[in-house]
Amino acid sequence: xxxxxxxxxxxxxxxxxxxxxxxxxxxxxxxxxxxxxxxxxxxxxxxxxxxxxxxxxxxxxxxxxxxxxxxxxxxxxxxxxxxxxxxxxxxx
Numbered sequence: 001x002x003x004x005x006x007x008x009x010x011x012x013x014x015x016x017x018x019x020x021x022x023x024x025x026x027x028x029x030x031x032x033x034x035x036x037x038x039x040x041x042x043x044x045x046x047x048x049x050x051x052x053x054x055x056x057x058x059x060x061x062x063x064x065x066x067x068x069x070x071x072x073x074x075x076x077x078x079x080x081x082x083x084x085x086x087x088x089x090x091x092x
Contacts, residue, residue: 003060004029004037011051028060 006029011022027044031037034057045052 001030001032003062003065004031004034005058005060006037006041006054007056008041008045009053009055011053012049024055028062028065030065034059 006027008025008027009022010025011020013020027041029037029040031040037057038054041052041054
C-alpha cells in the first residue's frame with residue numbers, strides 16, 4: 001500500500017458576507033494506485049456542501065503511518081515518585 005499526497009482546492013461561501021473563499025488543503029491518502037487515491041478523495045467529499053477540485057496528486061515519501069491513538073505513556077521512576085502508583089525500591 002502506498003501513501004499519496006493529494007492537494008485539493010476547497011471552495012466555500014461565507015454565510016455572513018456571501019463571499020466565496022477558496023483554500024488549498026492537503027490530504028494523506030493510503031491507496032494502491034493514483035486512481036484509487038483520487039476515488040477515495042471523491043468519496044471523502046461526497047455529500048458535503050463544499051465544492052472541491054483535486055489540484056495535484058503525488059506519491060508521498062512517507063513509509064508508514066503509525067497510529068498513536070492507543071498510546072499509553074510508559075511509567076518511569078519520576079512518575080512513581082510523583083504519583084506513588086509504582087513501587088520503586090530505595091537504593092543507597
